[in-house]
Amino acid sequence: MKYKVGFGYDLHRLIKGKKFILGGINIPSGIGMKAHSDGDVLLHAVSDAILGAIGSYDIGQLFPDSKKENKSLNSEVILRKAYSLMKNKGFSLCNIDTVLLLEKPKLSKYKNRIIINISKILKIGKDRINLKAKTQEGLGLIGKQAAVAAFAVVLVERK
Numbered sequence: 001m002k003y004k005v006g007f008g009y010d011l012h013r014l015i016k017g018k019k020f021i022l023g024g025i026n027i028p029s030g031i032g033m034k035a036h037s038d039g040d041v042l043l044h045a046v047s048d049a050i051l052g053a054i055g056s057y058d059i060g061q062l063f064p065d066s067k068k069e070n071k072s073l074n075s076e077v078i079l080r081k082a083y084s085l086m087k088n089k090g091f092s093l094c095n096i097d098t099v100l101l102l103e104k105p106k107l108s109k110y111k112n113r114i115i116i117n118i119s120k121i122l123k124i125g126k127d128r129i130n131l132k133a134k135t136q137e138g139l140g141l142i143g144k145q146a147a148v149a150a151f152a153v154v155l156v157e158r159k
């Protein structure tokens with residue numbers, strides 16, 4: 001098969017006193033992700049989408065939260081691992097589309113930095129990465145700012 005798609009999803013709880021990191025960018029916020037790693041839902045969803053496309057497990061299997069060395073893990077390490085597995089299997093990345101579900105903060109100021117950071121890690125142009133942020137209109141756990149979630153789809157091409 002020349003082209004394959006992959007889909008990824010992630011959610012983390014939000015609590016006081018934690019960092020709010022999305023796409024590897026630290027965003028000032030009174031609350032942040034409760035997680036074994038740094039809780040970067042966006043990089044986790046993108047990483048899982050890449051792994052899904054190439055049929056290589058998922059990030060929980062590659063970086064189990066039962067392992068001490070994965071504590072407070074920088075999620076860029078996870079994305080780099082997904083990227084290298086993809087390359088080793090002979091695929092290249094066509095494009096990534098993502099949806100973030102969060103109530104606050106507004107991401108407009110940070111979107112460009114997030115996209116640039118992901119484009120550097122994955123060695124693709126900014127124009128191949130899309131990021132959309134949606135609120136939940138105050139409804140449910142995400143609407144009440146108790147959680148943040150992300151969806152990602154990727155298309156990969158066999159070289």
Ligand code: MG
Nearest residue numbers: 010039041044
């Ligand atoms: Mg996660």
